[in-house]
Each structure stands twice: as structure tokens, then as C-alpha cells.
Amino acid sequence: MVKILHERNIMKISDLNNSITPSGTMAISNKARLLKQQGKPVIGFGAGEPDFPTPSYVIKDVQTAAEDPINHKYSPVAGLDILKDEIVRTSKLYSGFNVQNENVLVSNGGKHAILTTFMSILNPGDEVLIPSPYWTTYPEAVKISGGNPVIVDTSFEDEFKINTEQLDGLKTDKTKILVWVSPSNPTGVVYSKDEAEAIYEWAFQNDVWILSDELYEHLVYDGNTSPSPAQYDAQLRNTIVINGVAKAYSMTGWRVGWIIANTEVINMAKKIQSHATSNVSNLSQIAAYSALKNGLTETEIMKESFNRRRLFAFQEFSNIPNVKTIKPNGAFYLFPDISYYCDGKIINNVNNSIDFCNWLLDEYYIAFVPGEVFGKNGFLRCSYALSDGNLQEGLGRLTKAIKDLQ
Numbered sequence: 007m008v009k010i011l012h013e014r015n016i017m018k019i020s021d022l023n024n025s026i027t028p029s030g031t032m033a034i035s036n037k038a039r040l041l042k043q044q045g046k047p048v049i050g051f052g053a054g055e056p057d058f059p060t061p062s063y064v065i066k067d068v069q070t071a072a073e074d075p076i077n078h079k080y081s082p083v084a085g086l087d088i089l090k091d092e093i094v095r096t097s098k099l100y101s102g103f104n105v106q107n108e109n110v111l112v113s114n115g116g117k118h119a120i121l122t123t124f125m126s127i128l129n130p131g132d133e134v135l136i137p138s139p140y141w142t143t144y145p146e147a148v149k150i151s152g153g154n155p156v157i158v159d160t161s162f163e164d165e166f167k168i169n170t171e172q173l174d175g176l177k178t179d180k181t182k183i184l185v186w187v188s189p190s191n192p193t194g195v196v197y198s199k200d201e202a203e204a205i206y207e208w209a210f211q212n213d214v215w216i217l218s219d220e221l222y223e224h225l226v227y228d229g230n231t232s233p234s235p236a237q238y239d240a241q242l243r244n245t246i247v248i249n250g251v252a253k254a255y256s257m258t259g260w261r262v263g264w265i266i267a268n269t270e271v272i273n274m275a276k277k278i279q280s281h282a283t284s285n286v287s288n289l290s291q292i293a294a295y296s297a298l299k300n301g302l303t304e305t306e307i308m309k310e311s312f313n314r315r316r317l318f319a320f321q322e323f324s325n326i327p328n329v330k331t332i333k334p335n336g337a338f339y340l341f342p343d344i345s346y347y348c349d350g351k352i353i354n355n356v357n358n359s360i361d362f363c364n365w366l367l368d369e370y371y372i373a374f375v376p377g378e379v380f381g382k383n384g385f386l387r388c389s390y391a392l393s394d395g396n397l398q399e400g401l402g403r404l405t406k407a408i409k410d411l412q
């Protein structure tokens with residue numbers, strides 16, 4: 007007979023529970039959702055995804071593939087060959103580096119690719135340099151993998167860019183990886199070729215891995231772009247590239263990303279993925295294959311809209327008194343400095359950017375993500391991946407909110 011248990015101590019879960027935080031964009035978007043459900047006219051600036059449908063040829067190819075029984079079965083852990091070959095082809099075509107099919111592992115989105123990479127490289131206590139403001143997943147994925155995130159703080163004045171003196175100052179004998187993302191989420195900043203080359207040179211000389219997150223590779227405006235470190239590292243000795251279809255082809259829900267690395271890393275990542283997820287859904291892989299095969303025409307159309315909204319949003323923020331904004335060259339975000347309004351004196355009970363974003367949501371029904379989520383108090387992230395109408399209306403409300411204070 008099993009005795010019914012009463013009043014026993016709580017069973018223990020992992021100590022990780024004390025160090026990992028949930029995805030930080032959730033709190034404000036949950037609140038925005040609740041307000042919407044109550045019928046409030048909420049406009050969200052939190053979206054980390056394009057507001058366009060996935061291209062129709064992708065849907066058609068997936069419909070056909072769904073009829074084929076071969077796609078109803080398990081497939082190779084590292085990905086379907088047709089997709090991997092297409093990743094090899096487009097990496098050469100768009101990013102200018104040569105790799106082979108065996109250098110690629112397809113995973114469940116860029117996010118999963120990043121976690122698997124950290125798990126493949128890190129030993130307990132290894133350090134990962136992460137430029138701040140950072141995409142919220144990096145430090146948490148490092149911790150899940152047993153490593154220690156080391157934040158490389160940047161300032162508005164330096165356009166949120168790191169430099170090699172900072173890296174020298176933070177490097178220890180435990181430093182294993184540098185996270186690199188250009189264009190950046192959350193700032194939209196793109197490094198110049200010279201700036202990027204100086205950082206790559208530093209990593210190569212110091213035997214530090216570079217995890218180059220290239221998810222926003224195709225969303226660069228004004229023709230400015232920074233080259234992938236893989237262009238300088240033909241053997242992929244130091245370089246691991248992360249990419250995916252989420253942002254460039256409006257395919258966030260399909261969950262396809264990939265790792266490009268040397269075969270030692272890929273074989274390790276394969277072992278991990280074989281026990282974690284087996285293969286990525288075949289239909290999603292075929293969707294990604296179709297997206298890559300059909301080129302960038304749809305991406306260019308989306309980019310035109312993003313560029314128009316970028317210029318509009320930048321202009322609007324620039325006209326708001328005491329708010330400073332860098333004109334970003336990539337992704338679909340602005341990261342304005344709103345610290346002037348966060349000192350507790352200008353707006354009652356607004357002492358940081360979380361308070362400021364809550365105030366905007368409560369009083370004006372506009373939802374931005376506070377800078378704290380990305381490691382930077384005094385800022386907010388504004389995604390301009392929303393319709394032109396909503397962008398105008400929402401930023402109009404923001405302008406009014408600040409005007410009402412004067």
C-alpha cells in the first residue's frame with residue numbers, strides 16, 4: 007500500500023531556477039494582451055518578428071511535401087541534405103564564405119542553435135563575453151550550459167559598440183566565447199567593416215571563439231554591412247555562425263535555424279541534438295529550403311517597408327524633447343535613451359525604464375520593451391515591425407504623452 011503523503015518538504019528542483027529568468031519581453035506583452043482582452047486600444051511595439059505572412063510559394067511547397075509519406079518519418083539529426091546544400095549555397099552567395107554540407111546543423115530556430123552551441127563549447131565556469139545591451143536569451147543560454155556570462159557594457163555615445171580595449175580588460179583564462187551580433191537586437195546598430203575586423207582579429211589572436219549571430223543579415227539599410235567573421239576564418243577555427251529563416255523570410259513560427267561550424271563542433275552539436283529533439287520537423291525544413299531557393303525578392307519588399315518605418319520612427323523620436331536616439335542601420339528596432347524621464351521627478355513613481363514603459367501602457371496603451379530586459383536601464387526598445395497606421399498612431403500617442411508632461 008502506498009501511503010498518501012501529507013505535509014512533507016517541497017521536492018527540490020535545479021538550482022538553475024535561482025539564476026535563470028524567463029524571456030524578459032513576456033511581462034509587458036502579457037500585460038498588453040490583458041488590456042487588449044479588456045477592449046483597450048493597445049498598440050504593441052514589442053514584436054520581435056516581421057508583420058508579414060510567410061511567402062506564398064513556401065506554403066505551396068509545404069502543402070505538396072505534406073502529402074509525401076517520406077516526410078512523415080524521422081530524418082537525419084543534422085538536417086535534410088537539400089536544405090543543408092541550400093544553406094551552403096546561400097552562405098557563399100550572400101555572406102561570402104565557403105563551407106561544406108558537413109559544416110551545417112539545422113536546429114529548431116536560431117535560439118535553439120545558440121543554446122546547442124553553448125552546450126557544445128562550454129565547460130562549467132567558462133566565461134562568455136556578451137556585449138550589452140544584449141538579446142535577452144544570450145546570458146540565460148550561457149547559464150543553462152554551465153557557463154558564466156560576462157557583460158561588455160557599451161554606451162549610447164559609442165553607438166553601443168564594443169572595442170578591443172574593453173575586451174582586453176575583461177579577458178581571463180576562462181574566456182571561451184565572444185558573442186557577436188551585427189545588426190543587433192535590440193539596438194539595430196551595424197558595425198562597419200573596419201570595426202568588425204578589429205574585433206575578429208582580437209578573437210583570433212586571443213584564441214576566443216566568436217559566436218556570430220547573423221539572423222538580421224538581410225535587414226541592413228543604406229547599404230552598410232559588416233562582413234561575417236567566417237570570411238576571414240576559412241577553416242572555421244574560431245568562428246561559429248548562427249542563422250535562420252525567421253527574420254529574413256517572415257518565418258518565425260516555422261522554427262528553423264542553423265549552426266555553421268567546423269566538423270568537431272557540428273559533431274558535438276549533433277550528439278546533443280540527437281538526444282534533445284532528433285531532427286527538426288521535415289515540413290519546416292522544406293519550408294526553409296523553399297524560402298532559400300526562391301531568393302530575396304520577398305525579403306526586399308519587406309525591407310522597403312521596414313526602411314520607410316525606420317525613417318519615420320527615427321524622425322518621430324528625434325522630435326521628442328529630451329529623448330536621444332541613434333539612427334539604426336539594421337534589424338527593425340530603435341533603442342532610444344529615455345533616462346531623462348526616469349528620475350522619479352518628472353513622472354510620479356517613474357524611477358526606471360520598467361516604470362516608464364508601464365506608465366505608457368497604463369495611460370496611453372502603447373507597449374514598449376524596457377531596456378532592463380536587455381541589460382540597460384534608461385532605454386526602451388521600439389520595434390517598428392508593425393503597420394504604418396499603427397506606427398503613426400502609437401508614436402503620436404507617445405509624443406502626446408511627453409507633451410502632456412510639459
Ligand SMILES: Cc1ncc(COP(=O)(O)O)c(C=O)c1O
Nearest residue numbers: 054115116117141191250252263
Ligand atoms: C539577435 C537574435 N538572434 C536569434 C534570434 C532567434 O531567432 P529564431 O529562434 O526565431 O530563429 C532572435 C530572435 O528574436 C534574435 O533577435
